[in-house]
Amino acid sequence: MAAKAKIGVLGASGYTGAELVRLLLRHPRAEIVLLTADRRAGKLMADVFPQFSPYALPTLTSIEQADWKALGLDLAFCALPHGTTQKVITELMARAPRTKVVDLSADFRLADTQAYARWYGHAHFAPKLQKGAVYGLTEIYRSKVKAARLVANPGCYTTCSELPLIPLLKAKAIDPDEIVIDAKSGMTGAGRTAREEMLFSEVSEGFHAYGVGHHRHMAELDQEFSLAAGREVVVTFTPHLVPMNRGIFSTIYVRGLKASPEQLHAMLLKTYAKEPFVHVLPFGVTPQTRHVRGSNMTFIGVAAxxxxxxxxxxxxxxxxxxxxxxxxxxxxxxxxGFPEAMGLEQVALFP
Ligand SMILES: NC(=O)c1ccc[n+]([C@@H]2O[C@H](COP(=O)([O-])OP(=O)(O)OC[C@H]3O[C@@H](n4cnc5c(N)ncnc54)[C@H](OP(=O)(O)O)[C@@H]3O)[C@@H](O)[C@H]2O)c1
Structure with missing residues (x-):
């Protein structure tokens, strides 16, 4: 039997950390050897998330207690608030030279550290590491991800819009100055920390826009769309919070087409024909969040x-x-070097 990789999840008591544990428990080549938390350090994972009680998992520890050298991790996932990973992994990567890192926060997504400082309100704490970070939109940057030690996992809103738009911008099939993204997110997008505006009574039976004109994911969208278009792109993007647990839903208006809507659809079909996690629906058919819930899929529809x-x-x-x-x-x-879809084959949970 092939050896298992030793995996750490930093921030395992949060939503994305728990989702990592859910996926890794069913991954045939992954062994979870470290789980960290902050306020919940010292607790059992089963106490924080009862769904894990049937499984043997390490106790949640604080990051300060982790001996990176002794742990000998093959890979660490960082599911920490932005600003935190830059500090934490500077030490981790120095003390454990063979440990690779996938960071789920925004800490290494922006190649320009000055842009990071402008959007996140503080200087970048690890500019040298930023230089070696690879933006992890897997379908677009697969070969770079393969060679990377540090991967900046893209944001949820950004993945949802970049997968359909990057191929069309590369093909110069749409006008880069005429993109409008109207996006919605479920509440887990905001993390597990309790906040008044996230109470059931404040969010249910209603729906609102937020970060209007200044949401931080704009910086990431501009970066990736500019790279794809080969010139500067500044995009219109408005996120909304909807009272559901999981899901991102983006309605994207593209104008100034240099090809018909049917041809845009054909381009996306061709681009993603062999991709296991991007599914382009028949022309004119549009997806719903419930079609992808709990799966690693992106569903894309194109209509005239x-x-x-x-x-x-x-x-x-x-x-x-x-x-x-x-x-x-x-x-x-x-x-x-594992098969790319390993541990990720689950079908959406419906209804
Ligand atoms: N939620 C999403 O849909 C989503 C999507 C894409 C990317 N992300 C990014 O992924 C990261 C994690 O998001 P999340 O939604 O999982 O957040 P979350 O639910 O708030 O979880 C945060 C985790 O980090 C730990 N933590 C908080 N402050 C810490 C500190 N100073 N030092 C060490 N550990 C600390 C928390 O521990 P305690 O529980 O003990 O406090 C918890 O385990 C964020 O950067 C977020 O932007 C989230």
Missing amino acids: DRIPGRAIIVSTLDNLTKGASGQAVQNMNVML
């Missing part, structure tokens, strides 16, 4: 607008799976 030269693209994924921990495991598989 009745106004010539325009099309409407609808893209959806589960923010905790393809939008975070599923894509992180996909990147782990690529980095450690």
